[in-house]
Amino acid sequence: MRLAMRRQQDVWPLFFLIFLLVSPVVSRAESLLILASPSVQIPLEGLARAFEAIHPAVSVELAFERGFDLRRTIAQVENRGVLAAEARPIHLVAPGDDELVTRLAQKQYVWSETRTPYATRQLVLVVPESLVDAPTSFASLALDSRWRIAVADPLVTELGLETAACLESLGIAVAVADRRAVAGDARGVLDRVLRGDADMGILFGPDALQEQEHIRVAAVAPEAHHHPRIYSMAMVRSCPDRMLCRDFLSFVYTLPAQALLKQLGYGIPQEAFARE
Structure with missing residues (x-):
């Protein structure tokens, strides 16, 4: 009787090992x-x-x-x-x-x-999708006095502050000063362009995607005049x-x-x- 019990005890570890080997492994991600x-x-x-x-x-x-x-x-x-x-x-x-x-x-x-x-995170110039003769660079904003440009307020937004610094670095801040349509934030810049209050606007790249069906990126600010985040x-x-x-x-x-x-x-x- 004792021999049978001992043999049974010896078999259990072997049975458990075989069970582990043949059981399906549940993979965890x-x-x-x-x-x-x-x-x-x-x-x-x-x-x-x-x-x-x-x-x-x-x-x-x-x-x-x-x-x-x-x-x-x-x-x-x-x-x-x-x-x-x-x-x-x-x-x-x-x-x-x-x-x-x-x-x-x-x-x-x-x-x-x-x-x-x-x-x-770059500064980009956005224009309505329908605008044909769009500027191809930030510097070209100074070439046509008819263009009205939507920008964020530099006193209350980081976008506005970086926009102002970029225009100043490019040497065109004075040339476009009277043509700026100042908005409270990025959404305001988009709205001014979409409503026709401005011909174009300056935004951070990711913000431009909010209305990608209606606007497109015409130019990216040169890194020599804007240090992107x-x-x-x-x-x-x-x-x-x-x-x-x-x-x-x-x-x-x-x-x-x-x-x-x-x-x-x-x-x-x-x-x-x-x-x-």
């Missing part, structure tokens, strides 16, 4: 979490879905916090050394302000060598899967990713061209 600013939600969502399309075993998740809160969250995670039980492991960080990436690198919260500029992301030092992070960072420099960003109204940083 790898998760990649990006902590980002709300201002870059649209391009990051586009990149995330595109990455998932070619990596079906990966789920890219996005969490959004504004500048100070984002920095505090990263600091808490890194200073703790280990994550709290309720916390999610963060792989990448993508602030809306590139300067914040610099500060995070200085604090050694992110790996500075993984810093990846992936998009730029650069958006970067970097790997958090406590990233749990560095290989997966590097795969995503490499992906944003691929031609499909760049084409997607251009469709969303963003420019491509020079660093991207240097890595091609």
